[in-house]
Amino acid sequence: MxxxxxxxxxxxxxxxxxxxxxxxxxxxxxxxxxxxxxxxxxxxxxxxxxxxxxxxxxxxxxxxxxxxxxxxxxxxxxxxxxxxxxxxxxxxVARTFQNIRLFPGMTALENLMVAQHNALMRASGLTLLGLIGAPSWRVAEKAAIDLARTWLERIDLLDRADDAAGNLPYGDQRRLEIARAMCTExxxxxxxxxxxxxxxxxxxxxxxxxxxxxxxxxxxxxxxxxxxxxxxxxxxxxxxxxxxxxxxxxxxxxxxxxxxxxxxxxxxxxxxxxxxxxxxx
Amino acid sequence: MQTSRAPGVAFIFKKALISALVALVLFSLMIGVRTEAGSDGQLTYWTRFGDLAMMVATVFGGSIVVELLRQWWGPVGTVRVVPPQVTSALSFAGRLVAPVLLIFTFLVPVIFYNERYILDLGILVLTYVMLGWGLNVVVGLAGLLDLGYVAFYAVGAYSYALLATNFGLSFWICLPLAGILAAFWGVLLGFPVLRLRGDYLAIVTLAFGEIIRLVLLNWQSLTGGPNGVTGIPRPTMFGIPLSPGDDGLAAKLGIEFSPTHRIVFLFYLILALALLTNWVTIRLRRLPIGRAWEALREDEVACRALGINTTTTKLTAFATGAMFGGLAGAFFATRQGFISPESFTFHESALVLAIVVLGGMGSQLGVALAALAMIGGFELFRGLDQYRMLVFGMAMVLLMIWRPRGLIGHRAPTVFLERNQAISSDLVKEGHG
Structure with a gap:
């Protein structure tokens, strides 16, 4: 071709x-x-x-x-x-779904944190460093929260960061799902x-x-x-x-x-x- | 609080009538007619219509009462009309429950030093609190319905019993070993059930619990079969035995020996183990692995789309839950000094699962309260003899009508920017395996 x-x-x-x-x-x-x-x-x-x-x-x-x-x-x-x-x-490759698949019982912020699972797993030393609260883990966690905050700002949902995703209006849920996919970089x-x-x-x-x-x-x-x-x-x-x-x-x-x-x-x-x-x- | 969904008087009467009719059909033969073999073997019978009428009337009245209670307290409307002052006062009191309970638990051996019965009951309750917290990781957080949790309890107990009696290893070496072995069995169980969901998962875990019990029962050369393992060493305070001898703790401290010392020591030991379980679980919830467990409970497909390895996530949940079960098992063995397969029947699994469900899946405080209510309440009703189970069952049914998502149904977020607000139970999924 x-x-x-x-x-x-x-x-x-x-x-x-x-x-x-x-x-x-x-x-x-x-x-x-x-x-x-x-x-x-x-x-x-x-x-x-x-x-x-x-x-x-x-x-x-x-x-x-x-x-x-x-x-x-x-x-x-x-x-x-x-x-x-x-x-x-x-x-x-990240994706969203035709019928929204957020984690409804978790907050908007938590949804974006779950999306960074693999990066955070590495940073938490497969949980061990995180369990003892190592400084490197705290830095990584803060960075992850900052990334999530940036995306919440971009989709205009910063003021609803601590609300359950299932409680958000339909249009916001759509944008949150896109932001969640983007958080996997x-x-x-x-x-x-x-x-x-x-x-x-x-x-x-x-x-x-x-x-x-x-x-x-x-x-x-x-x-x-x-x-x-x-x-x-x-x-x-x-x-x-x-x-x-x-x-x-x-x-x-x-x-x-x-x-x-x-x-x-x-x-x-x-x-x-x-x-x-x-x-x- | 009359909402549009609240049924009227006619509805309540209709429901009560239907219940009474069902009761009439059911009890007409069971209570209404009594049959017995006569002196020559012929069938004699007599009727007890009075008793039958009383029974049907009770059902009719009871149905009305239950329906009224549901309307007043139950989740009928979407908005509960409670004054805001009451709500804030309740939430303030709610925040105090955990610290007050913890301080009280620490003081129990001091207050009830001379009441052996209360101390023993406290140890029992704390054991179930620990088991509940352990199972909570699997059922409450990861949403995997596990009906065979007692298997890990058994693995932990037999690990300590066999290692201590055969190799003379001390409790403090065996405790982590028991935890590791139980976690290993948790992973082993996890593998075949990874693809199963909901009811199927429950059935397989149930079978796993029975398999472990049957192996313990039949592997006579190793486990002693139905005779169990006897002479399991009592725990030592880091090498110092709690015995009346010259090298015992009492002699070293220069105080008079009392058998209560050992009970108090066991109380604080299980309290420490339970608090360890609680601390680790709370910690794990705020780590990526814990969030992945909860995400898995919420939506497994979305987890896969986000690059979360659902296989290892499920296995770690099983292993973590099993490890705590194993630690509790080792404690059980050292406390009893004797274990047999009879202590690890399905009844135990069901009891621990009931504690988790009753407490509100995922809630640490709820599980502790439920363990206290289930184990403590069960002892409270001891005076009722054969009606104990009936009263207990009724209490559980009523509780499930009023609080269908458990004592503490809402979920606390693991991370927040501005406001740490609880999430209503309507949004939180139970998980489907």
């Missing part, structure tokens, strides 16, 4: 397929996500977007295909060889429908947050989204899926005018779609 060599892809998905019994959820999908860019994965309901996400973040083991993550320092990681928590710990941030259920004002502040993450942290972002205003506003690159295959990709403007995408979204049947395609090309 020549495009692959020119563009600097942090994530390259190659011929990814995922079958559940006889159902093909994702069929021979290939796409890339550029470094320090926002890539959107869109498509009608049931197109297989979340399945792709679950493959990338280690919740599913793909039937075939490869997913390569190229870190800034040059070392590559094949994501399909890692599983479970190692995707986040070693490959530095990821190279690639995967967001599953971050704007779902948000009103226009909350969507706008979400877009702002994502753009500032890209600008300040340099984190690459891959997101699934149905809210087209968010997708069009912040995406650098859009990949469109339908029935488990990629039907189009390109800049937001390019994708918006693509007849196949329009056909897929309008729910036209195959003949009509072909007719639309032919008339378009």
């Amino acid at each position: 020549s495009a692959d060599q020119i563009l600097d892809h942090i994530l390259s998905v190659d011929h990814l397929s995922m079958r559940f019994g006889g159902i093909v959820a994702v069929n021979d999908l290939s796409f890339g996500a550029e470094r320090r860019k926002i890539t959107a994965l869109i498509g009608p309901n049931g197109a297989g977007k979340t399945t792709v996400f679950n493959c990338i973040t280690g919740f599913y083991k793909p039937t075939s295909g490869s997913m390569r993550l190229a870190h800034d320092d040059g070392h590559n990681i094949q994501l399909e060889r890692l599983n479970d928590f190692r995707i986040s710990k070693q490959a530095k 990821p190279a690639l941030l995967c967001l599953d429908e971050p704007a779902a259920g948000l009103n226009a004002r909350e969507s706008a502040s979400l877009s702002e947050l994502l753009l500032s993450i890209r600008a300040n942290q340099g984190t690459s972002i891959l997101l699934i989204e149905h809210d087209m205003s968010v997708v069009m506003e912040i995406s650098d690159h859009v990949v469109v899926m339908d029935y488990g295959v990629k039907i189009a990709e390109g800049t937001p403007q390019h994708v918006r005018d693509d007849p196949r995408v329009i056909a897929a979204y309008l729910g036209a049947d195959e003949e009509e779609a072909i007719a639309v395609m032919e008339s378009g090309t």
Whole structure:
């Protein structure tokens, strides 16, 4: 793939397929996500977007295909060889969930502290240094609280830091989940429908947050989204899926005018779609 | 406090009528008719409709009373209408409970020096406080339902008993060994049950507890089988025995020997062990491992997405809980001087689990109060003979109606920026294994 060599892809998905019994959820999908860019994965309901996400973040083991993550320092990681928590710990891929999965009985601050588990585990000498209250542990703990405080400030929740996460309004929970994912200091941030259920004002502040993450942290972002205003506003690159295959990709403007995408979204049947395609090309 | 959800008079009567009807059907044969074999072997029977009517009336009345109590005190509405002064006074009193209780516990041997019964009861209560705190790590913090906790208690007790009787090792060397061995068995149990959740986890841990007991019962050459292990050495105060001899503690201090010395020593020993358990648990909660346990209880999938190794997190919870169980077991062995598999039945596991659930899962103070209520209360009802269990069961049912999340249901955060405010029990998950 020549495009692959020119563009600097942090994530390259190659011929990814995922079958559940006889159902093909994702069929021979290939796409890339550029470094320090926002890539959107869109498509009608049931197109297989979340399945792709679950493959990338280690919740599913793909039937075939490869997913390569190229870190800034040059070392590559094949994501399909890692599983479970190692995707986040070693490959530095963080994710959020379509239906928010915060720790509702823990405070907003505690949620962000749990996210720094691996770094804090090392600092606490696998608990032993922490148990005796070693100075090095206290320094690390304070740094972790400061990082959490910074993120709470950025998502405008500093005054609710000590409230239970389950008590926060829906929009705040969405932003807190993103902040929690960012506290793992990821190279690639995967967001599953971050704007779902948000009103226009909350969507706008979400877009702002994502753009500032890209600008300040340099984190690459891959997101699934149905809210087209968010997708069009912040995406650098859009990949469109339908029935488990990629039907189009390109800049937001390019994708918006693509007849196949329009056909897929309008729910036209195959003949009509072909007719639309032919008339378009 | 009439909320929209509070049912009216008609509802209460309907419920009472249904309860009475069920009671009538159930008791009509059990109480209403009494059968006996006659002198020639023929069936004779007579009716006791008076008793039956009384029983049904009791159920009818009781149902109304329970329903009324639920409306007044129970969690019916979302907002409890309690004056703010009362709330603040209660929370002030609540903060004093733990220190007052601790000071009182320290003074128990001084106040009740001559009452052997109270001292023995105090040791028993403290043993269960320690077991409760140990199990609290597994059930309360990590949310893993463990019905076989007594297995670790047994491992600790037999570790000390066998090491001391066979190799002559002292209590203070055996104590950490017993803890380590129990933790090892905790990890061993942890491995096969890692993938199990909820009910399945409970069943497997229950079976594990029984397996340990059966091994102890049948491995005659090592454990002595049902005869148990006898002649377990009494603990020494760091090498100085608490005996009437010339090298005993009393002789060295130049005071008159009294068997109470040993009881007082045991009291402070288990108090120290329990406080150690408490201190370590409180400390661990504020460390990443403790937060990971609680996060695991809240949402395991989210934990994995954050890069937390759920396998090792669960195993450390099992191992930590088991270690405290093992330490308590070693204490039990040295206190009794004799142990047999009979001391480690499922009943013990259930009792410790009841203490944790009753106390409010995750709450250290709640577990201590529940242990006091369960063990102390059980002794209190001794005068009621065969009705003891009944009264006790009823007390537990009532408590669960009024405080479904235990005596102390709310959760204290492990870290805070400005305000250290408790988290309501409605938000805190119980965990699903």
